[in-house]
Amino acid sequence: MNEIVGIDLGTTNSLIGVMDAGFPILIADQNGARLTPSVVHFLADGEPLIGQPAMRVRALKPAQTIYSVKRFVGLRGDELRDGDADVSYNLERRTGQPIRILTSGRSYSPEEISALILAKLKTDADAALGHPVSRAVITVPAYFNDAQRNATKRAGELAGFSVERIVNEPTAAALAYGLDKLKSRSKIAVFDLGGGTFDISILELNNGVFEVLSTNGNTRLGGDDLDNVLMAHLRAKGFPAADPESIARLRDVAIDAKHRLSTAESVAIEVPFLEGGGNFHAELTRDELERLSRPIIERTRAHCLRSLADAKLTAPDLDEVILVGGMTRMPLVRRIVAEVFGREPHTSQNPDEAVAIGATIQAGILSGAVRDVVLLDVTPLSLGIETFGGLMNVIIPRNSTIPIKAGEMFTTAVNQQRSMSIKVLQGEREMARDNWPLGQFEIEFEAAPKGRARVGVQFEIDANGILQVLARDTKTGAEKIVEINSAVDVSDESVEAMISESLEHAFDDMSERVWTETKLKAEEMLNAVEAAFAQVGDGIEPAEKENILRAATQVRESLKTHDVRKLQTANASLDEATQGLAAAIVEKAIRTGS
Numbered sequence: 144m145n146e147i148v149g150i151d152l153g154t155t156n157s158l159i160g161v162m163d164a165g166f167p168i169l170i171a172d173q174n175g176a177r178l179t180p181s182v183v184h185f186l187a188d189g190e191p192l193i194g195q196p197a198m199r200v201r202a203l204k205p206a207q208t209i210y211s212v213k214r215f216v217g218l219r220g221d222e223l224r225d226g227d228a229d230v231s232y233n234l235e236r237r238t239g240q241p242i243r244i245l246t247s248g249r250s251y252s253p254e255e256i257s258a259l260i261l262a263k264l265k266t267d268a269d270a271a272l273g274h275p276v277s278r279a280v281i282t283v284p285a286y287f288n289d290a291q292r293n294a295t296k297r298a299g300e301l302a303g304f305s306v307e308r309i310v311n312e313p314t315a316a317a318l319a320y321g322l323d324k325l326k327s328r329s330k331i332a333v334f335d336l337g338g339g340t341f342d343i344s345i346l347e348l349n350n351g352v353f354e355v356l357s358t359n360g361n362t363r364l365g366g367d368d369l370d371n372v373l374m375a376h377l378r379a380k381g382f383p384a385a386d387p388e389s390i391a392r393l394r395d396v397a398i399d400a401k402h403r404l405s406t407a408e409s410v411a412i413e414v415p416f417l418e419g420g421g422n423f424h425a426e427l428t429r430d431e432l433e434r435l436s437r438p439i440i441e442r443t444r445a446h447c448l449r450s451l452a453d454a455k456l457t458a459p460d461l462d463e464v465i466l467v468g469g470m471t472r473m474p475l476v477r478r479i480v481a482e483v484f485g486r487e488p489h490t491s492q493n494p495d496e497a498v499a500i501g502a503t504i505q506a507g508i509l510s511g512a513v514r515d516v517v518l519l520d521v522t523p524l525s526l527g528i529e530t531f532g533g534l535m536n537v538i539i540p541r542n543s544t545i546p547i548k549a550g551e552m553f554t555t556a557v558n559q560q561r562s563m564s565i566k567v568l569q570g571e572r573e574m575a576r577d578n579w580p581l582g583q584f585e586i587e588f589e590a591a592p593k594g595r596a597r598v599g600v601q602f603e604i605d606a607n608g609i610l611q612v613l614a615r616d617t618k619t620g621a622e623k624i625v626e627i628n629s630a631v632d633v634s635d636e637s638v639e640a641m642i643s644e645s646l647e648h649a650f651d652d653m654s655e656r657v658w659t660e661t662k663l664k665a666e667e668m669l670n671a672v673e674a675a676f677a678q679v680g681d682g683i684e685p686a687e688k689e690n691i692l693r694a695a696t697q698v699r700e701s702l703k704t705h706d707v708r709k710l711q712t713a714n715a716s717l718d719e720a721t722q723g724l725a726a727a728i729v730e731k732a733i734r735t736g737s
């Protein structure tokens with residue numbers, strides 16, 4: 144069977160679909176439900192319950208019931224913010240080590256838990272279609288880094304799928320929305336606020352081609368944050384929540400109230416039979432909920448504005464704003480979106496299903512069931528390597544359309560150097576140390592005088608957003624290819640933090656880069672003068688020699704000051720003073736034929 148399924152592996156819910164007679168169809172389980180809660184409960188004997196049955200026991204067995212696992216996929220212990228660890232089950236968080244989930248006397252990787260959810264979806268699809276499916280397209284938030292994408296792919300493989308493509312969620316949503324609008328040329332914003340993540344993407348639809356112009360967002364902003372605030376509010380109103388069971392119960396109550404307040408102006412909350420025998424009763428109004436939620440929802444605004452700026456657009460340039468993610472059912476979210484973009488958002492798609500529908504269409508494109516649609520995606524952060532002086536050398540800039548291949552030639556800084564260390568970095572800062580290390584490897588080559596050896600470094604990002612780095616000694620052709628795919632190799636702070644840090648430090652970073660470059664030039668010239676004196680020193684006029692030595696001293700002195708202007712002037716004087724020396728060297732070389 145050449146068919147491919149599309150899967151939205153969500154923080155809160157997951158869905159699976161398949162193309163049927165040219166239409167994307169979401170598959171229901173035996174109970175007729177298309178939405179599978181992304182929840183896994185482990186029974187006493189270790190058997191997993193997945194989806195709705197797990198959801199049902201979550202309040203009773205919080206320590207054995209795993210939810211929101213997507214927050215931990217591909218992350219190391221030290222990459223997790225404290226608030227994110229606020230779950231009712233135990234996590235193992237060790238610095239430099241992938242996060243693990245500890246439950247029922249066992250330890251699981253987040254991928255293993257995701258794989259159980261994916262396997263459940265696969266079983267539903269197998270049953271609905273009457274034959275096994277083995278190929279899948281899976282969606283991820285646009286800001287997932289390589290490690291998180293790879294971990295998602297691994298989860299798919301663990302579940303028995305061959306993962307044909309990893310697609311950004313907003314891109315999938317746009318695909319769901321855009322099929323009937325393919326003729327027109329339009330720009331749309333996809334505002335996706337789900338349980339755990341927020342993504343905003345600006346896309347251009349042009350005669351069957353989708354291009355992502357920019358993406359922004361926060362991998363740790365969503366309905367879960369709102370649930371936490373609402374839980375605290377209900378606690379303050381007297382909900383007794385001391386033990387894990389009642390905390391889990393409180394969460395269910397809070398979520399239920401939040402959902403009901405999307406349509407009702409006020410709701411009554413009644414919880415009987417609490418620990419200790421009491422009941423809980425409270426009224427909650429939409430106003431109250433909105434007052435609590437506003438600071439959280441407002442955080443989406445800056446991301447939207449940045450995304451517009453990155454796409455070099457203003458709100459009126461957009462033809463449509465579409466909503467994705469369960470949280471966009473909330474009236475406050477819709478109001479804030481309308482305010483930011485100056486237009487009412489489009490709500491024709493079911494916000495819970497748009498991503499899965501898009502994933503299914505993408506699967507259809509790959510299997511040949513859908514034709515004439517091409518998807519282009521972009522890199523969320525710049526990728527590069529560290530070069531001399533600890534500088535970041537960008538090879539693929541942020542927001543480049545993928546798949547992409549780009550390269551650059553590098554040379555050696557030291558005589559007879561036999562190897563070069565390639566440090567692969569992701570981020571927007573000027574100095575290598577401020578960016579995230581994705582991996583490191585050595586390329587060896589034949590020893591040669593400094594500057595003679597040439598190493599070509601090429602970055603290739605495939606359609607899944609997975610990065611392959613190739614380094615080649617251009618003389619011997621010896622090469623090394625490294626796939627950046629291990630979760631432990633990636634140090635990931637949030638992309639949001641990276642971008643705002645880069646803006647905050649832009650001035651200092653730039654001064655440091657200019658200083659480093661000027662310093663490298665100074666050091667190079669001083670070395671060259673020394674080498675030249677050794678070679679042709681005797682043949683230089685004493686006055687000229689003194690002139691050069693004076694200029695060289697000036698450079699050395701300026702190097703100590705950290706004053707970039709002074710060093711630039713000293714460099715220029717030394718350059719000027721050595722003109723004759725350079726000519727003498729060339730002349731000698733011609734005479735001796737060396």
Ligand code: AMP
Nearest residue numbers: 155156337338366402405468469470472
């Ligand atoms: P998703 O990750 O897209 O499945 O979105 C799930 C998030 O949307 C969760 O935080 C849900 O509580 C929230 N959500 C779902 N339905 C509603 C609703 N009717 N009103 C408000 N929030 C909702």
